[in-house]
Amino acid sequence: MVEKIYLKDAYVKDFEATVSSVDNQIVELDRTAFYPTGGGQPSDSGTISFGNSRYKVIEVSKSGDSVLHKMENAQGLEAGTQIEGHLDWEKRYMHMRLHTALHIIDGVVHKNLDGNITGGQIYDDRARMDFDVPGLDRQKVEKIIEAAQEIVDKRLTVSVKFMSKEEASAVPGIARTAPGEELMRKLDIIRIIDIEGFDFQLDGGTHVANTSEVGKIGIIKYENKGSHNKRIEIALL
Secondary structure (H helix, E strand, O other), rough: OOEEEHHHOOOOOOEEEEEEEEEOOEEEOEEOOOOEEEOOOOOEEEEEEOOOOOEEEEEEEOOOEEEEEEEOOOOOOOOOOEEEEEEEEHHHHHHHHHHHHHHHHHHHHHOOOOEEEEEEEEOOOOEEEEEEEOOOOHHHHHHHHHHHHHHHOOOEEEEEEEEHHHHHHHHOOOOOOOOHHHHHHOOEEEEEEEEOEEEEEEEOOOOOOEHHHHHHEEEEEEEEEOOOOEEEEEEEE
């Protein structure tokens, strides 16, 4: 089973590993810090190197419990090769900041409004979030972002925790989306992102260690996509 370094420590940007298998452009490692696309967060990119050779990782995906690294060119790589992995850190760190920002916004909506977050997506330079909140308009969205910014500015610790399914099931609101509820049914050990004293929910993505790292949240766009679907796009200023 591959060791998924990113689940425990999102700040590992360089690591050593052994190639498990190579199939054309797809490389598997015995351990990896490369995050695979999932949960609305894009995959990492970067490089794999050994000796004087360097290979570009262009996409990372999941297949069951496997993490598949799609290479620009994998010629010369083979099972047993000892490699070093190097993340495109600027890209990863932006994903971490945006993901934590979305969790903070979700927490504000969950605590303060009679509604739900119905979807979200992180991009390399921005993120979007969909809401089903009665009476939501641009003015209320601005108040949500103001409240989220107050949480950012409190400099709260953000930590990763692991709980048994039984423990997690006893926490109200720990899984707030359909994919989260599905994971609760499938997994025996549940990964939690805990924003100190503010929010506590199931999540598989990468996050910053302190809310202050998010920076300034700005609204790019607000869209009314129907009575039960409002969308905002944010960027970090």
